[in-house]
Amino acid sequence: MLRHLLEAALRPAVAAVLPDADLNLVQVRPCPDPRFGDYQTAAVMALAKQRHLNPRQLAADVQARLDVQPWCNHTTIAGAGFLNFHLNPQTVANALAAAARGEHRFFQPTPAPRTVVLDFSSPNVAKPMHVGHIRSTILGDSLARTLRLLGHRVITDNHIGDWGTQFGMLIVGWKRSLNPAALNRDPFAELERLYQIIHAECRQNPATLEAARAELVKLQAGDDENRRIWQEMIRLSQSQFDTIYGRLGVHFDHALGESFYNPSLPDVVRQLIHQRVARESDGAQVVFFDDDPSLKPHPAIVQKRDGAFNYATTDLATLDYRLRTWHPDEIIYVTDARQQLHFSQVFHVFRRWHPDARVRLAHVWFGSILGEDGKPFKTRSGDTVKLADLLDEAEERAFQVVTAKNPDLSLDQRKEIARVVGIGAVKYADLLPNRQSDYVFSWDRMLALNGNTAPYLQYAYARIRSIFRKGQLAQPPSPAVRLDAPEEMALAKHLLNFGCTLETVAAEYRPNYLCNYLYDLAGLFTRFYESCPVLKADPPARASRVTLCQLTAQVIQQALDSLGIRVLDQM
RNA sequence: GCGCCCGUAGCUCAAUUGGAUAGAGCAUCUGACUUCGGAUCAGAGGGUUGCAGGUUCGAGUCCUGCCGGGCGCGCCA
Known part of the structure; x- marks a missing residue:
């Protein structure tokens, strides 16, 4: 632009x-x-x-x-x-007129499209998705949307935790304590119940822990019954994930879980040993970083003393697979800050394993969600907050607000508005802070209708739609743009900056820049709205202002869409 | 002990990565509804950016040392 x-x-x-x-x-x-x-x-x-x-x-x-x-x-x-x-003011007016004619949408597709693999969300089978998954899911989805809008080829892959030691315990729990009726009624609650009782049991009783190990060995050896149980748990979990992703409007192109890479792990370690990247130490296969001062104290284990592989091995196999399958220019991992050391190790090992690979590797990390007490966000009873419950509460609270503000709307309308406003508020609250800082979770702040919140932005959009309803304006915007009032000019100039903002978001993996842009845009719009009547203006000004409204609504809608947030004609 | 990250208004957060007079919301105070949705807007007060040095045209941002907090450090993911 x-x-x-x-x-x-x-x-x-x-x-x-x-x-x-x-x-x-x-x-x-x-x-x-x-x-x-x-x-x-x-x-x-x-x-x-x-x-x-x-x-x-x-x-x-x-x-x-x-x-x-x-x-x-x-x-x-x-x-x-x-x-x-x-x-030159005419330059601004011309740019808006071009947008009104559909010649651009205030951004330019990238001249150099890249193929980007985005790894985010990564829930664990048989465990409920909780607040710990929300930032990864929402940030990752927003980055995927923004990169796609700019014309990049994006492949989203959900690296589900569907393999590992916890399945030994879960199989013991399944065999001993499964309540088939409960499983039928609410499969996920039953899985969770099994996990909790067997987890407690394993802590107290070494014999149970031993039984879990034995079941895990059988599972890994391909035992029919254990594999059937394991697959059933994955199936039940996946349908639960799908429900949540459906509510969030998040889509994955692939969901290749950890187990998918299981068969290739021995070969990964063989190659690492063969290339002298890894060597034996205390019976384990270990990669040392003698040439890197920051990693020297932190060697990476790729095969444990007992012959089993760990998550570093799986991540290496995953990298290798993605490289061979999709030939990406870049792979982005969206995880919390605590995994910085892990990804630093994995990336370093990978560089030595594939020294010629050109792929860019990025760990996009984020801080924790805290409660109002400044400690990790928990329920009143001290449990982790389940994502499903969080979304329920967001919708419920939004429903109360909508009902209070707009009691005349039908029940169905209010419920739909509550869904869009509630989910949007949660997402926006998560995307607004600089991703690297921790932030304090607050229902009241995120659902507030003033300040930098999703409802405020949705409200600005709804007001514009209201003008169009009231004026019965359905025709495409007129390209005759006049920017006489300072409020018109300020709004118009800000529209022109949409593209730079998108580019910065994509370059630095920071959707909060887009949030701040949107908040400024909504503020400039309301100032324009306060001082420049649209429908009551004389014909030339009226047509121009309708266009300004239309283009503003379009950018708000497009920007919120990049954040994964929907808009409403009424709220 | 070592490493990573953080410390900005009473509170919650920004600050386009070294740019111009550090900005918003909440809370407090003052205004604006015969007005396209007041779920709004205009304005006021509130700061030695944890402390002390350094680098330079210029530092919340970079370097050093302290103080305070979070997280991570060989066979969990």
């Missing part, structure tokens, strides 16, 4: 003054404060610093060679050497 056009004009000007400058660093971005201008570059200062030049003088030299006539009234040099671009 405009930013790219300005960058494209700026680069030759910089190159003319400094022929050896790295033009990739020459970037234009929106000004933090409209008083400075509309777009700015700080690159000239950085270049001046490298070369010990006077930054303002360098900025002036670049400015003298700069031709941005088609879009800007003028450019200014300010501060220590900022170069500020001041858009």
Whole structure:
């Protein structure tokens, strides 16, 4: 968009003054404060610093060679050497008119599409999904949506925990304590009950723990009955996951669980040993990182002394499979902060195992969800909060609010609104904070109708739809755009920045930038709404304002969709 | 002990990764409803960015040392 056009004009000007400058660093971005201008570059200062030049003088030299006539009234040099671009109002109006004609949607598809594998959510079979899964699921889904919108090829893969030592215990529990009637009634509750009693039993009774080990060995050896039970548990769990993903509107292209890689683990370790990446230590196969100071104290075990494999081995096999199957340019893992060391190890081992692989590996980590007491978020009785219960409560609370605000709507309407508002509020509260910080979970804050919340944004959208209902406006927007009022111009300019925001989200894996953009957009819209009547305006202004409303609604809807949040015509 | 992360207004969080006078919401106070949805908007007060140094045109952001907190550290995932 405009930013790219300005960058494209700026680069030759910089190159003319400094022929050896790295033009990739020459970037234009929106000004933090409209008083400075509309777009700015700080690159000239950085270049001046490298070369010990006077930054303002360098900025002036670049400015003298700069031709941005088609879009800007003028450019200014300010501060220590900022170069500020001041858009021609007609340029803004033209960009909106083009959008109204359907020529663009305020962003540009990437000129260099990549294939990206996104690994997120990863619940465990036979355990309920809980708050610990929510950030991974919501962040991962949002990144997938944003990358796809920008034109990348995205493959989402749910690495379900369907293998491991817990299945020995679960099989013992299944054989000893299964209540078939309960399983029929609420399969997942029964699975959970089994897990809890057998887990407690194993802690107290070494004989039960031994029985669990024996069942695990039988399962791994392919025992028919144990495999049947195991598969049944996976099936029941998957239907439970599907229910939750359905409520969240989250979709996976693949759900290749840990067990899928089980057959390939011996070969992974064989290769690692053969390539001298791993070596024997205390009976285990271990990768040491002698050349890396930060990892030197933390060797990675890829095969345990007893011959079993662990999660590092599975993750390596998974990487290898993804590489061979999808040939991605990038693989992204969305997990909590505690797994930083693990992924650092896995990525390092992988580089030594496949030194020629070009794939970019990213661990996108996030902080914890805390309760109002600042400790990990739990129920009043101290249990982990189940995701299903959390979503129920979100919808229930949203239903109360909708019923209080809009009692005339039918029950079905209010329930549908409560679903969209409740789920949207939970998602938005999760996406809004910087992902790397912990955040305090608060129903009251996330469901508030003012402040930076999903309901506030949905409300802004609903108000626009209300104008269209009231004015019986169904026709496509008119491309005749006039931006006379300052509120109109401010709103219009912000619409132009949608694309940069999407690009930043994708580049840094931070959907919270999009949240902040949306909040600003909604604020600018309501200011426009307060001071610029739409339906009552004279015809030319009215048509232009209808267009502004239409385009704003379109961007709100598109941006919320990138966050995985739906909009409503009424709420 | 070692490593990673964090510390910003009374509270909850931002700050486009080294950019311009650190911004929002809640709470407090003052205004605006014969007005397209007041579920709103306009405004006020509130800060030595944990502390002390350093790097430079410029630091909440980078480097060093403290203080306080969270998490992780060989056969769990």
